[in-house]
Amino acid sequence: MNTVDEKLQPILSTVLHRNAGEPEFHQAAREVLESLGRVVARKPEYSDEALIERICEPERQIIFRVPWIDDNNQVQINRGFRVQFNSALGPYKGGIRFHPSVNVGIIKFLGFEQTFKNALTGLPIGGGKGGSDFDPKGRSDREIMRFCQSFMVELHRHIGEYVDVPAGDIGVGAREIGYMFGMYKRLNNRFEAGVLTGKGLVYGGSRARKEATGFGTAFFLRSMLETRGADPEGMRCVVSGSGNVAIYAMEKIISFGGKVVACSDSAGYIVDENGIDLSLVKQIKEEKRGRISEYAALRGDGCHYVEGGSIWDVPCDVALPCATQNELNGSNAKVLVENGVKAVAEGANMPCTPEAVRLFQDANVLFAPGKAANAGGVATSALEMQQNASRDSWSFAQTESRLEEIMTNIHASCHETAEEYGVPGDYVLGANIAGFVRVADAMRAMGVI
């Protein structure tokens, strides 16, 4: 069982005390601190000058009121957040989430994870995250626009191409980025393409950004399987979620010859023994913004829908949790292991509970943590920033090939770091240490700031 080294215990205590009532942030910080014991034992200089304490403390947290008017002419109030976690490697970078569960602790955990993830990409981006407790479900397009505009009226003074560069996350896709970009441009009277990523192609977006997180997760999975002489071809896969990450993870797995038999949304899951028809999922989710239950009705034989329940009961070789944090717990992991799962790669951020991760690792199941496996999205956002800075637009093939190269490098770096620190195959430890060392080296060079 992993524990936090005695020397790092006071840091964990401070994190717990200072961020009371924020269980997701505690969980993310504890996992990283569990890994860092090995670094400090070998290289004590990494704990000098409160370096680890500083990495656990966000540089800035912004909370603001977002007033807007709904279609019934009623004033609604939501809360907006941006946690600018660490800028040692570049401007803060990370998505914006619109979901009723959003609070400062969730945004903080996401910003913390983002800092290490972005470091793993090897690109010049710091870590941040934002969002609101606004629930887009059931809202009209006009309501979404008014909300995004009001959100940007406050956020615009805290972001910029060289300051902080938001993007999408749960509930925020190209439509919302478009509305926010429009308002930013109006408020600043300046076409600053590099201030947001995930933009539409006609006004500075990057090809392959939409596909990047899911594709990247599939690339990472393939590299991980290769270490055991296996590949995704012929593997039976289960993917939770049916949003941006899930859809494009499924697309790449299918192109590798894998068979995806189940996916879900927050209401339930579908099982299709013929293999998921992705064009139907895209039609329901990307075009109609409907429910996954509609798939079963349209698809017919060989397919069924389960309301509620656990998608992890569906036997598979590969499990890709691509929905949300802590969606796969210890009992789900037990069932997956009993059913013979060979590999798990997190497309979402922290979807597996610590107990689930432990069960996978104890059972020798290949396990890829989100901060490594889903880094393809933010990496391609950084490629979007490069294209914006040079006023260029790359082809899909060129962008995807850069993404593939980046994911291969992230895999190698996690794999090699785990070996170097005496725990071969432990991608959690490999990712945490490899990400930490990059951020820490930059912070040490800059003095106490």
Ligand SMILES: NC(=O)C1=CN([C@@H]2O[C@H](COP(=O)(O)OP(=O)(O)OC[C@H]3O[C@@H](n4cnc5c(N)ncnc54)[C@H](O)[C@@H]3O)[C@@H](O)[C@H]2O)C=CC1
């Ligand atoms: N969009 C991106 O580029 C990146 C997203 N991520 C992470 O991937 C995850 C998914 O994000 P997106 O696909 O962008 O969001 P999305 O809004 O496009 O899709 C989210 C999906 O998860 C489903 N979902 C939400 N709660 C659920 C629950 N409790 N059980 C089952 N399904 C549930 C929703 O119905 C939806 O299908 C999040 O954890 C996000 O932080 C990570 C890296 C980059």
Ligand SMILES: O=C(O)CCC(=O)C(=O)O
């Ligand atoms: O593309 C980005 O900047 C952020 C993506 C994101 O939010 C994430 O990696 O979790």
